[in-house]
Amino acid sequence: MRRRIAMLGGTTNLGDCIVALRYLLNPRRLIDGPEIEKYEDAFAGKVGVRFACSFSSARVGIYGLLLALGIKPGDEVILQVPTHIVVPNAIRFAGAKPVYVDCTLDTYNIDLEQIAKKITPRSKVLLVQHTFGIPVDMDSALYLARRFGLILIEDCVHALGSKYQGRMIGSFGKASVFSTEETKTISTTMGGMVATNDEELAAKMREFRSCCQSPQTGLTVRYLLKLIVYHFLTEPHMHLFARYLYDKIGNRHPLPRPVSGEESRGMRPVRYEQRLSNAQAALGLRQLGRLESNLEHRRRIAEFYRSKLADPFYNPPCHRRGAEPLYVRYPVWIENRNTQAFFVSAPHAVLGTWFTSVLEESVSPAVGNYEEGSCPRAENVSKHLINLPTHPRVKMKDAEVIASEVMSMFGRGAGESEKSSKTVRNKSFGIRSAS
Numbered sequence: 001m002r003r004r005i006a007m008l009g010g011t012t013n014l015g016d017c018i019v020a021l022r023y024l025l026n027p028r029r030l031i032d033g034p035e036i037e038k039y040e041d042a043f044a045g046k047v048g049v050r051f052a053c054s055f056s057s058a059r060v061g062i063y064g065l066l067l068a069l070g071i072k073p074g075d076e077v078i079l080q081v082p083t084h085i086v087v088p089n090a091i092r093f094a095g096a097k098p099v100y101v102d103c104t105l106d107t108y109n110i111d112l113e114q115i116a117k118k119i120t121p122r123s124k125v126l127l128v129q130h131t132f133g134i135p136v137d138m139d140s141a142l143y144l145a146r147r148f149g150l151i152l153i154e155d156c157v158h159a160l161g162s163k164y165q166g167r168m169i170g171s172f173g174k175a176s177v178f179s180t181e182e183t184k185t186i187s188t189t190m191g192g193m194v195a196t197n198d199e200e201l202a203a204k205m206r207e208f209r210s211c212c213q214s215p216q217t218g219l220t221v222r223y224l225l226k227l228i229v230y231h232f233l234t235e236p237h238m239h240l241f242a243r244y245l246y247d248k249i250g251n252r253h254p255l256p257r258p259v260s261g262e263e264s265r266g267m268r269p270v271r272y273e274q275r276l277s278n279a280q281a282a283l284g285l286r287q288l289g290r291l292e293s294n295l296e297h298r299r300r301i302a303e304f305y306r307s308k309l310a311d312p313f314y315n316p317p318c319h320r321r322g323a324e325p326l327y328v329r330y331p332v333w334i335e336n337r338n339t340q341a342f343f344v345s346a347p348h349a350v351l352g353t354w355f356t357s358v359l360e361e362s363v364s365p366a367v368g369n370y371e372e373g374s375c376p377r378a379e380n381v382s383k384h385l386i387n388l389p390t391h392p393r394v395k396m397k398d399a400e401v402i403a404s405e406v407m408s409m410f411g412r413g414a415g416e417s418e419k420s421s422k423t424v425r426n427k428s429f430g431i432r433s434a435s
């Protein structure tokens with residue numbers, strides 16, 4: 001039977017589903033319990049820092065960090081586009097102003113050469129994002145932070161397991177932020193972690209966390225159910241049908257979504273600051289136990305995509321000497337992405353659409369105070385990028401098929417004739433690709 005690879009899933013296993021089910025059947029330790037501390041300690045160990053503090057999502061971690069660092073209304077936080085709308089939201093909710101810097105086209109990371117001209121007396125934080133898991137040139141980032149007196153924070157949401165000069169990404173800045181939302185390297189459906197070596201900052205983060213709301217039982221139950229349901233529906237043989245159904249149902253399904261309507265409009269949701277539940281921590285801890293094989297798998301699959309899609313036509317990502325990227329997804333530049341062919345999925349896999357806007361998932365970048373035209377490369381990226389899955393369910397054979405599908409749908413000459421885009425449409429199931 002035909003396989004179809006989902007963009008998410010692949011990081012959970014049957015054992016995780018059984019553990020989730022156990023928490024659902026015996027909810028005594030659903031919200032609070034000892035797994036949270038164990039998970040945080042294990043996470044800090046993986047990143048190679050002394051402290052880690054969990055939250056309901058990475059965005060809440062960024063928000064809490066800015067408060068803990070004493071960021072005041074009117075202070076400026078320098079960050080890159082493309083990024084996700086929830087990042088500038090966290091900055092704005094903390095009272096600060098996001099100042100956007102364009103990305104480079106070889107790494108999709110912040111263009112460090114443009115930082116000097118964005119500095120003002122209000123500049124306080126440099127938030128660098130290791131996009132797709134590609135490490136930022138941390139020597140230069142640390143140098144710039146020192147030179148301009150900025151606090152360096154790492155957005156490692158895509159980059160669990162990436163390294164720079166042999167050291168784990170996330171251990172360079174004053175603090176770093178990770179996500180375990182369902183599309184990331186490991187999944188607790190939703191979840192975030194702040195990691196730091198700074199004891200005082202860690203204490204402040206814990207203090208902030210103690211002021212956050214306790215996770216709601218109903219929502220935690222739905223997160224666990226979602227993890228179980230997605231585990232099965234994203235199984236490659238099931239996904240062929242599941243995705244079809246999902247697209248038919250659209251947004252009417254009852255499972256919780258990672259981004260609320262308010263957040264997409266740049267507004268603060270009512271229950272924003274929340275802690276992570278004990279049950280989700282237990283699931284994160286289990287997946288951390290398998291992290292090495294997860295990372296090794298992603299490394300091999302990304303390496304394969306790199307070898308197949310090495311043609312400069314696909315703008316294969318480059319990284320600095322000493323950087324060891326761990327691709328949560330593999331980015332591919334598609335010259336003719338605007339053809340209709342893009343808006344149907346490849347038959348064998350759902351193609352990822354991260355960064356089809358400079359502020360991903362915003363109703364408009366303007367809601368995050370982004371000024372159109374100010375970062376032309378990032379705007380160009382938003383018109384040309386797709387991303388390919390690297391998660392543990394992608395077998396080498398799948399990667400081969402996915403790479404050939406990309407080449408036949410979008411390679412040199414493809415999509416120029418109406419005929420080829422029609423062929424693609426006919427071959428597919430009329431399903432829109434999604435992140």
Ligand SMILES: Cc1ncc(COP(=O)(O)O)c(C=O)c1O
Nearest residue numbers: 057058059084157179181191192
């Ligand atoms: C680059 C980046 N940073 C931060 C976040 C926020 O992560 P979370 O969904 O855990 O809040 C996202 C969300 O996908 C992201 O893409």
